[in-house]
Amino acid sequence: MTSQLSFLDVMCPMHAVLAADGRIVHVGPTLRKLHSSSDLVGTGFLDSFDVTRPQNITRAGQLLSLCGKTLHLKRRHAPHVGLKGVIVPHPTIEGGMILNLSFGISAAEAVRRFALNNSDFAPTDLTVEMLYLLEAKSVVMAASRRLNERLLEARTQAEKQAETDALTGVENRRGLERFVARLIARQAAFALLHVDLDHFKAVNDTLGHDAGDMVLQQAAQIMRDELRDGDLVARVGGDEFILLIEGDMQTDAVGAIGSRVITRISALTVTEDHQLSVGCSIGAVLSRHVDPPVMQDLLKAADLALYASKGAGRGRFTMFDPMSHGALPAQQVLDDRGLIAKPAR
């Protein structure tokens, strides 16, 4: 009787023929290969396989009712490979069934575990194509992930480099603009200081650019020291720096920081005999004094204050006074810290 269905061995190599009581009458060649250690024929189907979907299938008598439905099964013995199946009534065996099985998504694992090859599948089967796809997918995904990590790292480095002043290691103008933009977007309050080195040109002209470079590096380091980690030092010109101090600052506090920077830069030893020295002038503005706090206007305000510092003899700190609306009064009252006091009424 089974020889009449021998074509099933070719077309469905993982099929089984079941009797009405669930006993296995015949298995296709690949299903036999999966159970090489024992002969399935004569044993109960549900002794070797569990039906996981639909649920609650425990008796052979229930199997016939599953005809035509997609079944999910699992081997009861290790390896517990997952299988897909379908049952149809046997054309000649009374109450008998034909069950066809396939690996489904477990194909790659099953091929490895059971050492299967292409001849264990029907010529029409797509398992070999799926295996090519699976291998390619793994390789491609791993390579893509590595590439993306490298690209992300490279981009981060490139961005950093684009915003860094090569000589001093502080931010450059681009970095400054981005930092300020973020502060403004967050509506954070801050103080902006424009620091201009005094007598710097003389150092370059007399001692050469190497000496000038060193002065710049040291000055930048001083400014970094005086600020906190979250604040910013940026070099925006040959000997010009912008400092950004986040927080709702008072003029006194900002002035104190400015004074320390002036003092320390003035103390830099340029030559042993102290013939040449540098200093710096500072003009500062508070973000709340410029409305709206646009970068251009902030810089203009700081510049005005810086101009006042230079005009008053350099080496001093000036805070922008919003009352004068940018036009500084002709008579300035400077206290001993170099701050513009409010004009007397």
Added chain:
Amino acid sequence: MYGLINKAIEIFVTDTHGAARWQAVMAQADLGVTQFEAMLPYDAHVTDAVLQAISVVLGRSSAHMLEDLGTFLVASPSLPAFRRLLRFGGVDYVDFLHSLEDMPDRVRLAIGDLQLPALDLIEQGGGLYHLHCHSGLQGYGHVMLGVLRAMADDYGVLAVLDLDTHSSGRDNITVQVVQDAFSTGNAFKLGWVSA
């Protein structure tokens, strides 16, 4: 997708000759990069430049080098997937030879950009086969020669392989599967001793 091919070549040279030699190859090739990305597209001339540089730096002819590459693709533990797929395609060596005709299509299914030229297997009888490797990929025949040699070893089969390259670009590999090699060998040895 020449990125995959170039990366495979890089892995081959690095694994068999060391990272320093690979650096020397890339310096010789003068392409402005020191390593390849498998997922990036490259122009065909890049592969050519690398192969040229390899033959200069390693002092081996392109032909030998490409054949070694083919062997490497099958035998190297760094690239197990290729051998797995080829072995799956054939229960024995002859079966595997027949499955080669489907390989370019299967590769293109799996990796759309990688178009390997067609392979035709002609059976001549008596264990003699011709594998026509169509043109379109420089060195294809040599690499396939290495693959076929390594796979013969893998299947435990004794086979004699030769490559004829044609100016048209269509290479022909002759495979003579030696059926009775061992028995013939043994008989000959016994005959010699008894004489």
